[in-house]
Amino acid sequence: MTQSSGAQDVIRCGLCRTSMAQMQCDTCYVNLCKACVGDHMLSEDSMDHRVGRLKIRKSSPVYPCCKPHTNKTCEMYCQACDLPICTECVASGVHKDHRISQIIKILECCKQYIQEDNLELQTQITPLYQKMLKRMLQRMKEIEENCEEADKAINKHGEYWHEEVDKIVSRLKTELQRLKEGKLNNLKDQVSDIKHTIFRISSTVGFNNDILNSNNLERAIGYTAQNDEFRKGPVCNDVLVPTFKAKKYQQEKFAELFGSLSTVKSEVLRIPSPVLSLEVEKALMNKVEIITMIPTGIPFLQDIALQGTEKIWAHGKKDTVVKLFNIHESKKIKSFKVLSMISFYGYHSNGISVTKSGDLIYCCSLYNTVNTVVAERTNILISLQDWSPRGVCITSEGDMLISMTHKENPPKVVRYSGIVDKQTIQYDAEGKPLFLIDDCLYLAENKNKDICVSGKGKVVVVRDMGKVRFIYGGFYSSEDRNQPLSPLSRRRRWRFVHAGHYRSQAFNPKGVATDSHCHILIADSNNKCVHIIDQDGYFLRHIDCGMKEPWGLCIDSDDFLFVADSRQNSGEIDKIKYLK
Template sequence: MDPRNRSQDVVRCELCEENVVQMHCDTCLVKLCKTCVGDHISSEECEDPKVVRFQSRKSVPVYPMCALHDNKRCEMHCQQCTVPICFICATSEKHAGHRFKNIVDIFDEKKREFEKKIKDLQENIRVKHAVQASKMEKRIADLEKEFTTLLDTVSKHGEELKRKIDQIVMEVQSEIESIRKNHVELLTATRTEVQQNLTEIDREVSSLQETLDSNDINKVFHFTPNKKIYKNLSDDPVLTMPVFSTKRIDFVQLREMFGTLSNIVTKPTAIAKVRLMETPVIVHRIATGYSQLYGVAFLDRIGIWATGDAQQIKLFDVNDKSIKKSIDTKLSGDQLISLTTQGHLLYAERDDKTIYIVKREQSEELISLQGWEVVGFCVTSADDLLVVMTSDDKRETRVVRYHGRVEKEIIQFESKRKPFYSVGPNQTLICENRNFDICVADRDACAVVVVSQDTKLRFRYKGNPPSLRLNEFRPKGITTDILCNILVSDMYNACVHVVDQSGKFLTFIDCPRVEPWGLCVGLDNYLYVADTASSDVIKILFLQ
């Protein structure tokens, strides 16, 4: 059955309305059976009947009827008026001097245009849409996996928190049980003593009674009383019942303590508006006063910490470039800095064993290592601390996750105990991406090593394209931006590499006459670069 008629069981002749259609008049578009063909041709209703097999219908062009002359078909096209016309219209004064074209030629041209459009739609536009649809399907599937992983992470964190609460409950119950045992032991000892005294008293009464009943003068005269039982009764033990003082649990504080999601832009329109600039712009420089500048860490929208070759870590205003405060660390070597989610400054001396935290302008030890030395660290969005450390014998490098002072996780080996990180004398700076990847600038390996949250190797970036740079890629500082791009300072090539979260090279941010070391992207989405050559912090606009 013709697909154009598959919605009908049988197509009937439009004249007799009984027989099955076999023929078709392409002039007046009437469906006919063979019996009715002669009647249709001989009738005056169709001026120029063109009867074909029904399967071949519309193979002959159907000319439009003229709007001005009844029963006349338009076989020409006026080029000036751009309208179909019949023979009578062509000879009228309205179209005098106009150029005409066979309407079938126009018809064929239009059909060729449609064929081109169909070909373009099928071979180009539809293919691109199909590829994009497939890509979106994959992204949706990947997104579902990532969110499943994220939900599992939150669930596991909740289970861990429950275990810790259960542990706290058990510890408090154990303390209560210990106090209970002490109290019971004390009362039991007192009861035993009293019972012993009762036995002695009963024995003394019996002896006295026996002596009393005796007529033996000598026995009465020589009776010796038990002085011990005549003592005053000892006081009851004083017991203090423990009181469990509960603290009010504030839901908001508990929610913040549980963990926070990183501030990722989720609206497609917002993401679309933020992109890398083709030519980043240096906004201004902040003079730090150091002879050599090492690192930077962003505090808030106006404050940035900087550290260099002095014992003081300084806080600067990023707008008016003034110094706001300084912290005396009493450390003389290369200093590493980071900030907690509450804004507390953390610092350590490279190759030392202690990380300090500054609270109320006072420094105190946060973590002290045994057998390992600090070579880099950062604070995560969950306020965990990721510490890159090397062993004292310089044979191993690892990343350890701490929550407060408690060690939670060690990230050191791939499969078959192949180490993630190299061992060398240089800083190994670290940051967490907004997708929770752990990004390490492994300078001695000449690579950026990116490990997923579940400690699987994502990729190693070794500089791209190396042919465009003069010197070997030796990553120093590392940070990430709002798009989950990874930014890495390349001191010896005076630039910053920008790599997406999958390891694809995107662009260079060239920094002429600059030796970039530490990096950070602030809450204002500007890039701040520690220029060790000039000891200035350089503020760069790189997103738009």
């Protein structure tokens, strides 16, 4: 409730609630009518009430009514109870030893937060929606133009088909006319021969009748029969009648031959906003838990790759072998067994990964090859000639992403389907190189098909089509996540850090990994932690479990994080639970 009501916001008396206020107690900040001034002055409290004429100002605060004491207004605020309180509440002792502030100060804090919210709405959120609106309107225009072009293409193709059909019809008619003329001419010749034969037969019959009608013995004795010649009958070559046999067709097949409408896979237009990170952040644990620690005995441990949920490959910077460990036996550290060891060519292997069929893949920059290990036998999968492979990962569709460097050209990431390269990611929209020659170029594919590549002081995230989505350059804070927050501090907070004070050294990303929530996890060897950002590049928190130098990362199907903690003598692999 408020002390103002009515269409014109008339200020009412804070005691009787009916009469218009003409006076004001400067001690209690209560508005009073003249009839209630005396009662207020005689109220049972020890306060020295100073009543004067009401000064109506736009900035005059309107105090809330006290719920337990309805005849009182709340001039104070209890920080512990997160409630506005009146003087009687204070006198009752309920809020004894609680931190109490003047409510007018709380109002100032609230207005400050509201101003911050307005500033965010005006300067950050509104431009995002305006940008999205602009993109959608542009898409509508593109659809109109594309559909118009498609309509023209359909008409043009239809005209082409009509022309082709007309050509076929004309050709068939010409051929039919030729056949008709040839067949008819053949028949005309045979008809002419038959007519001539009939004439000869008729002449012979007339000659024979003349002999029969005469008594000339000489003609009768000299008669020679011609019936043998005519008895054979007429010889006629049958002529095939030309016909047109139309082929039967299915309408679907005919339409398929003509062509069909198709659409390019639609791209989800997202608004990369820190507001969206709050919901994603709820999936993260307040305090992470180390489930397993695997001592590998590998100096300068760098690369790890999971083989299912029970085994993990590990390789060090100066190690000539890659080792396969059983994860579940880590509880018995002394009985750890190396299941397999595959020799590498010297100290020049940079990245390892595992195919969907469980085969190990590793990069060998000494010979510029990407190799696969099947049944403990090494086979060269891809030879890169002048390019040196640095990192490798297998995508959800079974493709292979390989990062590689060159002595003269900027580094690049190439997508392979089998041994055929399908896509190259090397430059941004302005033609500038995305990566530097000394970038570590660790790779990971996110659940949304984005490709994440770690570089020097940055992580570049591109869409599966190769367009840059964002570049993450690190975020540090000395806030303590476990520090209690005042009631007014329980506001939207998009970025916070897991417990700990960070030295804020230069961001030095190494391994990258992604989980089922599309989080992107980045090992930061300088600051001895793992960054967690959302799919739009907004920082969520750090993971700091006392790691010495986190390097390689991988995440299993149950969203457990595995961190290769690189150490000079013997690196270890930490299995960490960080999601609820």
